[in-house]
Amino acid sequence: MADFPPLRNDLLLRAARGEETERAPVWVMRQAGRYLPEFRKVREDHEFFEICRTPTLATEITVQPIRRYSGLIDAAIIFSDILVVPQAMGMEVLMNPGPSFPSPLDTPDDIAKLRSKVDVKKELGYVLEAITMTRKELKGEVPLIGFCGAPWTLFAYMVEGGGSKTFQKSKSWLFKYPNESKELLGRIADICTDFLVEQAKAGAQLLQVFDSWAGELAPHHFEEFSYPTLRYIAEGVKRKLTEAGVPGVPMTLFAKGANQSLDAMAQSSGYDVLGLDWCVEPSHARSLVKGKIALQGNMDPNALYGGKNAIEREVQRMCASFKVAGKTKAWIANLGHGITPGVDPEDLKWFFECVHKYSEN
Template sequence: MDTQFPTLRNDLILRAARGEDTERAPVWVMRQAGRYLPEFREVRKSHEFFEVCRTPELATTITMQPVHRYTGLLDASIIFSDILVIPQAMGMEVLMNPGPQFPNPLVTPADVSKLSPVVDVNKELKYVFDAITRTRTELNGEVPLIGFCGAPWTLFAYMIEGGGSKTLQLAKSWIFRYPEESKALLLRIADVCVDFLVGQVKAGAQLLQVFDSWAGELSPHDFSTFSFPTLQHISTNVKRRLTAEGLPATPMTLFAKGANHALGFLAKNAGYDVLGLDWCIDPVEARRIVGDKVALQGNMDPNVLYGGRDAIEAAVKRMCEGFRQGKGGWIANLGHGITPGVEPEDLRWFFECVHRYSAAQNNS
């Protein structure tokens, strides 16, 4: 399949994701194509958010913006899209004003009947696949392209809460009041995720990431009961499908934000090649917990980017020293997505510091 695309010239992140030692840490950041970039804001002046997602030409343009701006510093691109395209594909209306809003969230299990009984991702999410293929060609082999989806628990929570929430009271009420119905809906979402991720590989994605942004809102028991089974279901079935369909073996990353209590368990049982870390765990401790079973990704606090160049440099140096202790691949990143007020040149400094200190640490 890869023969239809330009030859990849930088495979650093693919090697790190497979646990190999690399000459320096590959680096990218979550939400790197986003509102902190003036060129992104310029596009958004005349195009609504989901219009951009659904227009492959625009999605490619925005995906390429940080690649062009930070030429030679970035080691991956991530397709411009949103985790909430899956609820949309399942038949729910989602608006962005400016955060996500569901005009008709799920209130009781009876509302699940309103969802599409069958989701054909090749029809409903073709625009994402088209954007991936277009972007993969436009990248011209400069860096690999990451595809992604939201995790079932995170999507489930949005579909019930109707948007963001500080407490997730409504979503948690569901799992406690309707545990079996909740598990059934979570699995239904997971099956769409599997189809979507496999479709992204067919379209040209070279890595995959699953974002469980609200994993940390669940107790360890509830995470293992409601979120983990679907995360394992996704990794198992995506890898099975890729093999069965003769598609490339594609590294998979799980970012279960806030679920550091489960790191060891996830490393042994979840079936992902890479575990993403938030900034609330020390890299040395994370590596001690997971051993060399998986690669790690992360994990500087995104708010350090507001602290000035000395603070950024010091934090990157500590991060590099921590991750380079012990064996196993490491992908440098933030501990969550970059926020809109960051100065683009301060992010450039972050990249430059990662290049310098991860190479020095690796060679020491």
């Protein structure tokens, strides 16, 4: 373990532990990204995955929003991508501008093309190095978040060959090849578990699992194919970190669109925080989880295009709905999905300022 500067803002970690906080900690998914002119400047000379694989560049981009919004933002998230895991498994992934797999998995026979064993420290060491470098560069200003994609979401990309509107190929696998699908999902889950453990060892102070395509599954398919791997990851990460002498690293699960399972996820997922998309009312989510887990979210990202009055109105409504008996407790303010490229950085600044104002206890 590296020797890191002391943390000066632990608001995120206290909220993740379910505590009442003086205001809601706030960050946004994809906050180190295309909406920032300083990010676009770096991208002029560097390909996307080149940045991911170059720790100095990944560190610089991770810190950009912290630098711009110093005092307003309460977490950094390492600049990387969920698709580094399929790359570690031996698949080629291009970004042009969205993700593309030149040779996706067409049938279960194609699983044989994947690496049978993945040494996370070897294949993804550049992410771990970037985490350690960024943690030092942050100088304790805010905590650093590490992350990975969920097995079902990664499986869908690997089979579809990129994003999809119908998920016809990946979902047909679940119907036609349920056993082979579960085997591949299990292999991905093992790699995700090891990857998150190593991220925490490298300096990540909170870990998030992104199941971006959870909402594409019927509830019974989510329960059968996705949820068991999500539980497996949480249990494995916490056990291995305890054994390694790094206990107590909070974990967030963002299963976008799986709002029908919020109660079950609060009861038995093993995570400390549940991320919410914008399609569930915060007060309703609070009633479903019954105080068993902290929440994160959930303003519609498109509200950031509505102008200052709309942003303030939506933040005020969101804060009121998340509060418990008028108090901010066990809540991390965020968007209900990632920030989109066309957002004016000044409008995001206003979002942060409004969260500070309306979530204050």
